[in-house]
Amino acid sequence: MNGHKQVVALAGGVGGAKLVYGLSKVLSPGDLTIIGNVGDDFVHYGLHISPDLDTVLYTLAEVANPITGWGLADDTRHMLDMLRRYGEDTWFGLGDHDLATHLLRTHWLGQGHTLTEITARLVLALGVAHPLLPVTDDLLATMVDTVEYGTLPFQEYFVRYRWQPAVERVWFQGADRARMTVEVASALANADMIIFCPSNPVLSIAPILAVPGIREALETRRASSIVVSPFVGGKAVKGPAAKLMNELGLEVSPRGVAQYYAGLVDGLVVDVSDRDLPLPDRVEILTTRTLMQSGADKVRLAKQILDWVGSRTA
Secondary structure (H helix, E strand, O other): OOOOOOOEEOOOOHHHHHHHHHHHHHHOHHEEEEOOOOOOOEEEEEEEHHHHHHHHHHHHOOEOOOOOOOOEEOOOOHHHHHHOOOOOOOOOOOHHHHHHHHHHHHHHHHHOOOOOHHHHHHHHHHHOOOEEEEEEOOEEEEEEEEEEEEEEEHHHHHHHHHOOOOOOEEEEEEEOOOOHHHHHHHHOOOEEEEEEOOOOHHHHHHHHOOOOHHHHHOOOOOOEEEEEEEEOOEEOOOOHHHHHHHHHHOOOOOHHHHHOOOOOOOOOOOOOOOOOOOOOOOEEEEEEEOOOOOOHHHHHHHHHHHHHHHHHHO
């Protein structure tokens, strides 16, 4: 692939962070821009926490917890221990070192800096070379309507209740007022290739698409656009993607993924184990091993995707 092609990756969560890591090892900082989900941002004990942005940030900085994929490696939980002594329900885990990120983000927001500016500052401090852009600097909150508990903010559904409640609807509070940042608009307008990472379509990518202007920019793109299926063997590698899509009446298959992104992508990357599941029409398909268990796996998949798309657009 031409080293001067502009690649934009839409990413959220651990699966997205893995592929972004691989892409960062193949593409120079000037050739890759990452657009991150902020729908799972929330305020906890007065701190503004951006879980998806931080997962991507820590992964690119090679300081992420290798077991969970989120949080920091070798972090401690003394703060949580003390909260429990005070009788608090510590349902949301925060590491002591991780806490510094949220303290600074909250402090800088209070000083009037935007989330985009703050994320760039954190990226620089951790030695990450590739730009990581929040899709919006405005408030955007993923909300989940459940059978058992009514409407839950995302983190309560995902962490407190461990994504077990049955879901009736997912919606995005503040989406009607949220504005795509200038940086994101420029990245999409100048992209030669757009990659939807293997993130949860409903919880990680849909909040990005809910921001006014994003979907329109993708529908009128000049770039080739592909999605990497988050499923391996007909199941989600991690998290509730398959369960959630099934509850919302969406097909859990490569075809279902392509249908979810209809009009936004012209290519689909499918794991070899899913080659016999229903496949979509009218999109090109790359079948390969998409499970990323090692750094080498992430780089291999990134190279395969770039070479495949490059050969299609040459």
